[in-house]
Amino acid sequence: MSxxxxxxxxxxxxxxxxxxxxxxxxxxxxxxxxxGVFRATAGLQKRFGERRVFDSxxxxxxxxxxxxxxxxxxxxxVAEFQFMGFIYPAMNQxxxxxxxxxxxxxxxxxxxxVFRAPFGGGIHAPExxxxxxxxxxxxxxxxxxxxxxxxxxxxxxxxAAMRNPDPVIFLxxxxxxxxxxxxxxxxxxxxxxxxxxxxxxxxxxTLISWGASMHETMQAAAALEEEGISCxxxxxxxxxxxxxxxxxxxxxxxxxxxxxxxxAKSGGVGAEISAQIMENSLDALLAxxxxxxxxxxxxxxxxxxxxxxxxVLRIKQSVxxxxx
Amino acid sequence: MTIFNLPDLGEGLPDAEIHEWFVKVGDxxxxxxxxxxxxxxxxxxxxxxxxAGIIEKLYxxxxxxxxxxxxxxxxxxxxxxxAEDQGTVVGKLEExxxxxxxxxxxGSASPNATRVKTTPAARLKAKRLNIDLKTISGTGENNLIxxxxxxxxxxKQSIPPEGFEPLRGVRRAMLSSMVQSHQTVVPVSIFDEAxxxxxxGKDDITVRIIRAICNAAKHEPALxxxxxxxxxxxxxxNEVHLGLAMDNADGLFVPVIHDAQTQSDQAxxxxxxxxxxxxxxxxxxxxxxxxxxxxxxxxxxxxxxxASPIIxxxxxxxxxxxxxxxxVKSCDGTISSCHLLPLSLSxxxxxxxxGEATRFLGAVIESLK
Numbered sequence: 001m002s003x004x005x006x007x008x009x010x011x012x013x014x015x016x017x018x019x020x021x022x023x024x025x026x027x028x029x030x031x032x033x034x035x036g037v038f039r040a041t042a043g044l045q046k047r048f049g050e051r052r053v054f055d056s057x058x059x060x061x062x063x064x065x066x067x068x069x070x071x072x073x074x075x076x077x078v079a080e081f082q083f084m085g086f087i088y089p090a091m092n093q094x095x096x097x098x099x100x101x102x103x104x105x106x107x108x109x110x111x112x113x114v115f116r117a118p119f120g121g122g123i124h125a126p127e128x129x130x131x132x133x134x135x136x137x138x139x140x141x142x143x144x145x146x147x148x149x150x151x152x153x154x155x156x157x158x159x160a161a162m163r164n165p166d167p168v169i170f171l172x173x174x175x176x177x178x179x180x181x182x183x184x185x186x187x188x189x190x191x192x193x194x195x196x197x198x199x200x201x202x203x204x205x206t207l208i209s210w211g212a213s214m215h216e217t218m219q220a221a222a223a224l225e226e227e228g229i230s231c232x233x234x235x236x237x238x239x240x241x242x243x244x245x246x247x248x249x250x251x252x253x254x255x256x257x258x259x260x261x262x263x264a265k266s267g268g269v270g271a272e273i274s275a276q277i278m279e280n281s282l283d284a285l286l287a288x289x290x291x292x293x294x295x296x297x298x299x300x301x302x303x304x305x306x307x308x309x310x311x312v313l314r315i316k317q318s319v320x321x322x323x324x
Numbered sequence: 325m326t327i328f329n330l331p332d333l334g335e336g337l338p339d340a341e342i343h344e345w346f347v348k349v350g351d352x353x354x355x356x357x358x359x360x361x362x363x364x365x366x367x368x369x370x371x372x373x374x375x376a377g378i379i380e381k382l383y384x385x386x387x388x389x390x391x392x393x394x395x396x397x398x399x400x401x402x403x404x405x406x407a408e409d410q411g412t413v414v415g416k417l418e419e420x421x422x423x424x425x426x427x428x429x430x431g432s433a434s435p436n437a438t439r440v441k442t443t444p445a446a447r448l449k450a451k452r453l454n455i456d457l458k459t460i461s462g463t464g465e466n467n468l469i470x471x472x473x474x475x476x477x478x479x480k481q482s483i484p485p486e487g488f489e490p491l492r493g494v495r496r497a498m499l500s501s502m503v504q505s506h507q508t509v510v511p512v513s514i515f516d517e518a519x520x521x522x523x524x525g526k527d528d529i530t531v532r533i534i535r536a537i538c539n540a541a542k543h544e545p546a547l548x549x550x551x552x553x554x555x556x557x558x559x560x561x562n563e564v565h566l567g568l569a570m571d572n573a574d575g576l577f578v579p580v581i582h583d584a585q586t587q588s589d590q591a592x593x594x595x596x597x598x599x600x601x602x603x604x605x606x607x608x609x610x611x612x613x614x615x616x617x618x619x620x621x622x623x624x625x626x627x628x629x630x631a632s633p634i635i636x637x638x639x640x641x642x643x644x645x646x647x648x649x650x651x652v653k654s655c656d657g658t659i660s661s662c663h664l665l666p667l668s669l670s671x672x673x674x675x676x677x678x679g680e681a682t683r684f685l686g687a688v689i690e691s692l693k
């Protein structure tokens with residue numbers, strides 16, 4: 001078993017499921033012949049054929065509509081949006097149909113589909129290529145939103161998403177697509193959806209994050225540990241539904257919570273987590289819940305990205321501000 | 325093949341001569357490793373390697389002149405990166421060759437431990453009132469400790485243990501003024517006796533002592549003074565506002581005879597008598613309990629000769645008079661009996677010197693002869 005990247009873990013999960021479930025179909029812009037803009041689907045068309053893995057026209061609304069129709073009739077489509085910033089033309093299909101077909105038909109039809117999209121900034125990309133708008137989807141009843149932050153979790157969670165009977169928005173943090181390599185056994189074992197992952201246990205403060213920011217969060221936790229502050233680190237992973245039990249249990253233990261996300265602050269998923277901590281565990285708090293996030297501005301380009309993304313320094317400062 | 329051109333080795337040098345090569349074709353080189361020494365018009369300079377790689381070609385041999393900006397060294401093209409197809413990616417993905425295993429716990433790390441359930445406001449109140457939250461049980465929803473619970477715990481905490489009675493009123497005032505004195509004043513007490521045989525039985529003892537204090541205060545105003553701890557400053561008085569320590573069943577009262585130095589013996593006596601009644605009745609007006617510049621404690625009517633009286637800030641001195649007794653004195657080898665009045669003077673050594681205090685006490689004794 002060789003070490004693979006998060007990107008290769010996505011490919012591995014797609015290949016496993018294509019191989020084991022004949023209803024799986026994979027498509028999107030440049031997904032087939034080219035193997036995807038980041039090579040997430042590299043080699044799949046050659047291996048599984050043009051009927052299972054194929055290119056779509058450059059029309060996001062059509063990609064979503066096609067997937068919804070396929071899923072309602074028994075297939076399990078895994079459709080790729082080339083970048084999260086290109087997903088908005090498909091919003092009507094996703095919100096008005098994918099999210100509510102089960103409800104509308106009183107359970108006669110449902111949509112076992114996965115919409116994959118690379119998301120997040122930090123790769124010096126031009127406009128529309130650095131979006132972190134997971135909160136838009138988390139707000140919609142009927143959609144599940146999943147964000148892996150390591151090769152192992154990418155593999156296990158994508159398998160779970162493909163086996164889920166309802167629509168899953170699967171957002172892949174492209175900044176860490178190739179950052180870390182891990183051994184990921186190709187055993188077809190899914191990880192549970194709707195569950196957080198505790199990456200590190202600690203006593204003094206709970207750091208809550210997801211996606212690429214997990215990377216800086218873990219670095220901040222290590223640095224704080226050297227200063228004698230013990231951090232528990234939680235990868236939310238499932239943005240919707242939120243596993244508040246894990247978060248509350250940890251926050252009730254430490255008494256402090258710092259939420260870190262790349263998306264803009266206002267109306268972000270951090271606000272939802274913070275609100276639920278207030279509703280359920282206010283009495284356990286030793287300090288106000290903190291958020292370290294992107295700013296309420298359009299995601300800047302190139303060099304300015306590093307000032308926008310939550311840095312190790314900003315996370316540390318936030319923790320130190322509530323340790324007194 | 326990537327080519328490294330000769331950089332400007334000085335300030336605007338047009339060229340340089342190859343002095344000696346340190347590398348040859350096929351060598352694997354690292355960043356900053358010296359490649360070649362070049363002789364310029366000014367000096368021999370080593371040129372460091374700009375990148376890691378393998379040398380493919382050297383443009384010249386020792387003695388050759390190379391123009392600034394002309395090719396110096398060529399490196400073999402790094403083929404590895406080109407080999408891996410990253411697609412028509414927009415932007416640049418960071419890579420890390422380092423592989424790490426991924427340890428994580430699915431869900432929660434630890435079971436929900438028992439904890440104190442309360443609100444931040446209650447927590448703050450408990451901190452202020454010095455209540456340990458672990459010692460009280462909550463009456464709110466799900467055993468939540470409420471603000472009321474904290475308040476009740478605080479009330480309970482202020483009740484003394486069984487058999488003890490809390491100090492109240494004047495006694496409580498005594499407690500706080502004594503504690504304040506002990507925390508701030510640096511007291512010294514000196515003791516002596518005055519022979520009062522000459523007028524014993526003829527004059528009013530208390531009035532004579534007040535006169536003696538007024539007289540001594542004129543000589544040593546440093547003891548008839550206030551001391552301001554915060555500003556380390558003192559204020560000496562010309563007038564004597566004499567605090568007269570008086571005891572009753574409730575505790576200690578110190579009514580003040582204002583401007584004692586201007587009053588007649590009769591006026592002093594009348595005021596003392598009036599104080600005796602008003603202290604007994606607890607009817608001393610508040611303004612008569614304020615403004616003392618020096619205190620007299622005449623405790624000797626009960627028992628005890630000497631004491632170490634406690635100074636009450638801001639004043640700096642207190643004179644205590646013990647029980648008058650018949651003693652003996654030796655004078656010029658002759659022993660005779662006499663009436664002696666024991667005197668104890670405490671002074672605040674922060675504001676008063678030993679010399680001032682002893683001269684003050686000497687003046688009191690002189691006046692009592």
